[in-house]
Amino acid sequence: QVSLVESGGGLVQAGGSASLSCEASGSTFNINRMGWYRQAPGKQRELVAAITSGGTTTYADSVKGRFTISRDNAKNSIYLQMNSLKPEDTNVYYCNAHWFSAVYWGQGTQVTVSS
Numbered sequence: 001q002v003s004l005v006e007s008g009g010g011l012v013q014a015g016g017s018a019s020l021s022c023e024a025s026g027s028t029f030n031i032n033r034m035g036w037y038r039q040a041p042g043k044q045r046e047l048v049a050a051i052t053s054g055g056t057t058t059y060a061d062s063v064k065g066r067f068t069i070s071r072d073n074a075k076n077s078i079y080l081q082m083n084s085l086k087p088e089d090t091n092v093y094y095c096n097a098h099w100f101s102a103v104y105w106g107q108g109t110q111v112t113v114s115s
Contacts, residue, residue, distance in 0.1 A: 002026045004095045004106035011112045012085055020080040022095030022106055028076040033098040036069065036080045038091035039108075045094065051078060063089075085113045 008020040024031060035050030035058075049069035050058045057069055068081045078095065090113050095106035 002028065002031065002097050002099050002102075002104040004097055004104055006093070006095045006106040006109040008080075009093060009109040009111040011114060014085060014087055014113055014115050016085055016113075017081070017083045018085060018111060019082065020093055020095075020109060020111070022078050024076040024097055024104075027099060031076070031097050031099050034071065034078045035096045036078070037094045037096055038089075038111075039094065040091050048093065049080060050096075082111070085111075087113050087115045089113050 003025045004022055006020060006022045009018060012018045033050055033052050036048040037045045038048050039045040046060065048060055048063055049067055051069045051071045053073060059067065066084045069078060071078045090111060092108040092110050094108045097104045
């Protein structure tokens with residue numbers, strides 16, 4: 001069993017920056033891929049960025065060059081640095097972790113970008 005707790009986000013002006021953190025606890029050994037997803041009301045949850053335990057990263061086209069995902073395996077944590085934020089980045093952001101065949105989700109944290 002894995003628990004994920006997100007922090008960060010909040011209200012930020014367009015063009016500004018924000019950062020998110022996600023810490024995993026529980027059976028953290030063998031967590032492979034972790035990532036950030038976002039979901040707007042009435043829409044499907046979409047991948048923002050992901051990172052494997054080896055450091056391989058994947059980004060959605062809409063955030064490439066603006067967002068950076070990083071990972072600290074010793075702290076069982078991932079981070080998302082978001083720069084040049086746009087109003088369309090407004091969403092609830094969810095942390096995600098793959099542990100063997102199971103997938104775990106955090107409770108989500110709101111990021112609101114004002115124009």
